[in-house]
Amino acid sequence: MPVKILMVCLGNICRSPLAEGILQSKLPNDLFLVDSAGTGGWHVGQEPDRRSILTAKNRGVDITQQRGRQFSKKDFDNFDYIYVMDQSNYKNVIALTSDATAKSKVKMILNELFPDQNMDVPDPYYGGQNGFENVYDMLDDACNLIAEKLLSKHT
Numbered sequence: 536m537p538v539k540i541l542m543v544c545l546g547n548i549c550r551s552p553l554a555e556g557i558l559q560s561k562l563p564n565d566l567f568l569v570d571s572a573g574t575g576g577w578h579v580g581q582e583p584d585r586r587s588i589l590t591a592k593n594r595g596v597d598i599t600q601q602r603g604r605q606f607s608k609k610d611f612d613n614f615d616y617i618y619v620m621d622q623s624n625y626k627n628v629i630a631l632t633s634d635a636t637a638k639s640k641v642k643m644i645l646n647e648l649f650p651d652q653n654m655d656v657p658d659p660y661y662g663g664q665n666g667f668e669n670v671y672d673m674l675d676d677a678c679n680l681i682a683e684k685l686l687s688k689h690t
């Protein structure tokens with residue numbers, strides 16, 4: 536059984552697809568399964584935003600096979616680790632369960648880099664390509680630490 540990690544944002548087309556692709560690229564895929572989802576349902580079935588696809592492609596990560604899906608309560612059982620991009624994602628996800636074990640799986644992804652600061656990965660949707668590059672850099676740094684931890688704990 537692989538260790539399962541879920542990346543969550545609002546639309547599942549900008550930030551969490553990047554986080555999924557980046558973390559996946561740092562872990563052996565026979566031992567770890569990385570997925571992503573959005574708290575909102577507007578982009579279900581869609582490819583990631585073309586700006587996310589381009590940013591990832593420039594860094595050697597292919598996210599074109601991903602399709603948007605909405606976070607569901609079942610994800611609390613299916614996944615071992617749930618990383619959210621911002622405080623609003625955190626509130627929306629936590630609101631779907633009253634179970635303490637489920638809640639304890641949910642972490643703000645930038646707390647890996649800046650413990651207890653609850654910093655948001657900014658939503659790049661309404662900006663330009665620069666915002667996506669900035670988000671990529673933050674997620675790459677956070678995923679380096681996450682991958683290191685996961686590999687030392689589970690391999």
Ligand code: 4NP
Nearest residue numbers: 544545546547548549550660
């Ligand atoms: P994401 O960005 O949460 O990083 O995927 C967004 C994409 C789309 C929308 C909001 C955020 N939207 O409202 O459609």
